[in-house]
Amino acid sequence: MIPAPDLNLSVLLPIILVAIGSMTILMGEVLLSRADTVLGREVTESFIGTVLAGTAIFFFALTLWASGVAFAGGGVQVFNPDNPMYQLDPFSSFVTAVLALSALLSCALSITYLSELRINHGEYYALIMLSASGMMLMVAAVDLIAVFLGLELMSIPIYVLAGFDRRKLRSNESALKYFLIGSFASAILLYGMALLYGVSGGTSFEALRAGFDADNPMALVGLGLVVVGFAFKISMVPFHQWTPDVYEGAPSAVTAYMSVTVKVAAFATLIRLLAMAFGPLEASLETIFWVLSALTIVVGNIMAIIQENVKRMLAYSSIAHAGYLMIGLVTGTIEGYSAMIFYLIAYTFMNLGAFGVVVALANRGNDCERIASFAGLARTRPGLAAVMALFMLSLAGIPGTAGFMGKFKIFMAAVNSGDIWLLIIGVLMSVVSVYYYLRIPVLMYMREPEDESHRTEIASGEGAVLVVCALAVLALGLFPNRVPTLLFGDLDVLDWANRSVGMFFGG
Amino acid sequence: MTESLIFFALAAFILLGAVRVVASRDLVHAVLWLAVVLVLTAVMFLMLGAPFLAGVQLLLYTGGVITLMLFGVMLTRRHHEIGVEVDSSRRLPGALGALALFGAMACAIFRTDLPAWPSSAPVSALEIGRAFLTDHLIAFEVLSILLLAAMIGAIVLGRQSDFGDEPETVYRKGGRP
Amino acid sequence: MLAEYTGVLVILVLGVVVACAMLGIHLLLGPRRKFAGKHEPFECGESQIVSPRRRYAVKFYMVAILFVVFDVEAIFFYPWGAVFQDLGWFGFMAMFIFTIPLAIGLIYEWMKGGLEW
Numbered sequence: 001m002i003p004a005p006d007l008n009l010s011v012l013l014p015i016i017l018v019a020i021g022s023m024t025i026l027m028g029e030v031l032l033s034r035a036d037t038v039l040g041r042e043v044t045e046s047f048i049g050t051v052l053a054g055t056a057i058f059f060f061a062l063t064l065w066a067s068g069v070a071f072a073g074g075g076v077q078v079f080n081p082d083n084p085m086y087q088l089d090p091f092s093s094f095v096t097a098v099l100a101l102s103a104l105l106s107c108a109l110s111i112t113y114l115s116e117l118r119i120n121h122g123e124y125y126a127l128i129m130l131s132a133s134g135m136m137l138m139v140a141a142v143d144l145i146a147v148f149l150g151l152e153l154m155s156i157p158i159y160v161l162a163g164f165d166r167r168k169l170r171s172n173e174s175a176l177k178y179f180l181i182g183s184f185a186s187a188i189l190l191y192g193m194a195l196l197y198g199v200s201g202g203t204s205f206e207a208l209r210a211g212f213d214a215d216n217p218m219a220l221v222g223l224g225l226v227v228v229g230f231a232f233k234i235s236m237v238p239f240h241q242w243t244p245d246v247y248e249g250a251p252s253a254v255t256a257y258m259s260v261t262v263k264v265a266a267f268a269t270l271i272r273l274l275a276m277a278f279g280p281l282e283a284s285l286e287t288i289f290w291v292l293s294a295l296t297i298v299v300g301n302i303m304a305i306i307q308e309n310v311k312r313m314l315a316y317s318s319i320a321h322a323g324y325l326m327i328g329l330v331t332g333t334i335e336g337y338s339a340m341i342f343y344l345i346a347y348t349f350m351n352l353g354a355f356g357v358v359v360a361l362a363n364r365g366n367d368c369e370r371i372a373s374f375a376g377l378a379r380t381r382p383g384l385a386a387v388m389a390l391f392m393l394s395l396a397g398i399p400g401t402a403g404f405m406g407k408f409k410i411f412m413a414a415v416n417s418g419d420i421w422l423l424i425i426g427v428l429m430s431v432v433s434v435y436y437y438l439r440i441p442v443l444m445y446m447r448e449p450e451d452e453s454h455r456t457e458i459a460s461g462e463g464a465v466l467v468v469c470a471l472a473v474l475a476l477g478l479f480p481n482r483v484p485t486l487l488f489g490d491l492d493v494l495d496w497a498n499r500s501v502g503m504f505f506g507g
Numbered sequence: 508m509t510e511s512l513i514f515f516a517l518a519a520f521i522l523l524g525a526v527r528v529v530a531s532r533d534l535v536h537a538v539l540w541l542a543v544v545l546v547l548t549a550v551m552f553l554m555l556g557a558p559f560l561a562g563v564q565l566l567l568y569t570g571g572v573i574t575l576m577l578f579g580v581m582l583t584r585r586h587h588e589i590g591v592e593v594d595s596s597r598r599l600p601g602a603l604g605a606l607a608l609f610g611a612m613a614c615a616i617f618r619t620d621l622p623a624w625p626s627s628a629p630v631s632a633l634e635i636g637r638a639f640l641t642d643h644l645i646a647f648e649v650l651s652i653l654l655l656a657a658m659i660g661a662i663v664l665g666r667q668s669d670f671g672d673e674p675e676t677v678y679r680k681g682g683r684p
Numbered sequence: 685m686l687a688e689y690t691g692v693l694v695i696l697v698l699g700v701v702v703a704c705a706m707l708g709i710h711l712l713l714g715p716r717r718k719f720a721g722k723h724e725p726f727e728c729g730e731s732q733i734v735s736p737r738r739r740y741a742v743k744f745y746m747v748a749i750l751f752v753v754f755d756v757e758a759i760f761f762y763p764w765g766a767v768f769q770d771l772g773w774f775g776f777m778a779m780f781i782f783t784i785p786l787a788i789g790l791i792y793e794w795m796k797g798g799l800e801w
Binding site: 026159198 | 663
């Protein structure tokens with residue numbers, strides 16, 4: 001008789017909630033699509049979609065609450081003490097909360113957009129929830145097997161989501177490209193993990209840390225392959241070529257979701273890997289990350305200048321932001337990591353907001369993709385133009401916005417660990433980025449409207465998301481250590497970011 | 508001695524098959540060569556003391572995935588006339604890059620003192636079952652969610668009726684739809 | 685290590701030898717006469733109307749994908765079966781939870797017509 005392991009099920013609560021949510025949505029889709037009326041309301045396709053989106057939002061809100069409670073409680077809990085693969089700690093619960101919040105906002109953003117495309121199906125929300133559960137697993141994993149499973153569970157639904165608008169060839173192309181590149185990256189990652197396992201004889205982060213020293217060649221190769229695998233996911237130059245095509249072809253609501261959450265999850269996992277597993281190798285990684293970071297910042301910003309399509313421009317801008325984020329990885333200090341976490345939160349709100357405006361302008365599935373089509377928007381849609389201008393200013397890093405505060409924290413961390421050159425490159429390229437970000441506000445406020453192909457009214461879900469994002473961008477930019485909320489008192493986001501990464505430094 | 512002889516023969520055949528997979532002009536031939544590679548890999552698993560994995564490899568990969576790939580080739584329009592483009596101007600740089608990567612990795616692996624592994628007695632299904640259901644329980648449960656995601660994805664992308672209209676361009680040039 | 689699989693190897697070799705021998709003997713002993721009819725595909729005496737090499741319906745592919753998914757699932761049942769008696773109720777519950785998402789997937793697929801031809 002094998003003794004049953006002593007399990008701690010409550011640790012898994014966030015993932016269990018999200019997984020149950022996705023299955024509820026699937027069953028709801030099946031039941032609702034067979035019914036004619038529910039509670040006296042006629043069941044139409046968009047009615048089903050809206051109800052199921054509500055379900056997804058409800059479950060994400062529960063997850064947000066559960067991980068928030070876990071974060072407030074602090075402490076480290078493992079699922080299975082015999083072989084901890086999954087660990088609930090301040091870091092994982094905080095990142096899980098961020099992921100749940102951004103997934104919630106993405107669901108609210110999608111409802112009307114999908115209805116207009118006539119693809120507002122329950123499967124969409126089920127796939128979003130499944131991929132979110134994969135991300136939550138990945139950021140809480142302390143074992144290579146769990147990291148890989150989480151990565152696949154995150155990626156597979158997103159491959160499908162990218163091709164969710166099956167009638168559009170570009171959406172199909174986007175899904176296929178992302179799938180091919182993604183599986184290639186997964187294979188490289190797996191190869192790296194196999195080498196690391198071969199050197200250390202174990203897959204847990206603990207075994208990796210104890211398993212090799214700094215000049216072990218095979219461990220270095222394994223580490224390099226793992227980093228390359230993640231580099232594809234966070235679109236680090238030179239592994240970024242898929243990003244603009246995939247972001248452009250996927251439905252805008254999907255792009256909003258994937259551009260934000262995948263980056264948060266992958267960067268959080270990298271932080272955990274570096275802090276917990278690769279300790280002895282950090283010195284050799286620093287140079288690699290330095291070069292990649294500088295390259296990513298430069299290429300992302302330069303390429304963004306010449307784009308004529310908003311989604312492509314935002315894709316290159318997201319590459320550039322990945323470069324800024326990597327500065328935190330180069331420093332490897334608690335300051336750098338907590339700056340990364342803060343930056344990721346700021347990036348979540350401003351990028352979701354920017355894509356949210358693109359989603360809100362899409363008219364019957366015709367995305368307003370040309371940058372030129374923003375001309376005169378301040379005249380026709382003043383509210384949307386105002387928030388779009390705010391998000392662009394924030395992405396450019398103008399003081400008073402969340403983007404500035406994030407960049408400031410990251411650059412400060414670079415200075416304090418002596419990376420002056422990285423700081424110079426970052427600041428110079430931020431100046432360059434002002435050019436392409438400000439093109440949109442200039443067009444919106446200083447040109448005459450040229451065509452009227454935009455949607456003329458905003459849906460309540462989109463409006464709510466944009467308001468939340470805009471308020472968050474302003475609040476995080478003006479007083480990041482005491483964000484005022486009516487319900488919960490002032491929130492100290494900077495302190496949260498510090499506390500979440502503090503556990504890696506014995507805090 | 509015989510063991511390393513078998514290993515090198517096996518490795519040579521796997522390598523040969525893998526090269527044929529990427530160099531075949533006919534997609535069906537490529538898939539069949541892939542089947543050869545996968546079967547020989549199963550033998551490799553046997554040699555490494557993992558009979559369960561060898562069985563999985565045969566059942567899943569040669570049984571399932573190869574069938575899937577053949578279906579995929581047959582779904583594609585007029586595959587037998589197209590001939591895959593295998594001559595690329597980047598062939599030489601590609602080969603050099605692959606060689607360099609191989610050299611670097613081989614060098615790294617040979618220069619590393621690998622830890623002494625315990626003797627590799629064949630791992631039975633019993634031990635795998637125990638590992639799945641105790642130490643790696645969470646991975647095991649997550650796997651079913653992963654399979655669910657794959658299933659939904661297949662249905663969403665593959666289903667014909669009841670899910671939107673036809674693609675905006677239907678491939679009808681030559682051959683029947 | 686591989687000694688216990690010698691039988692498999694013998695059967696493999698025998699299979700290859702027999703197949704080659706049949707073809708070889710035919711080549712050596714069989715009479716050879718050439719005429720046009722031999723080059724036509726055998727189709728019950730009728731000449732063919734359409735090319736057999738046309739595109740297959742996507743349905744085949746759907747069935748094949750779903751087959752692979754359930755194939756993977758079945759493989760995970762096997763090690764559980766091996767330790768079923770040792771793990772008792774704990775193993776049973778673990779496996780039960782494992783099947784829930786797959787059961788839901790199956791219901792979804794069935795109800796949505798994924799299994800209809």
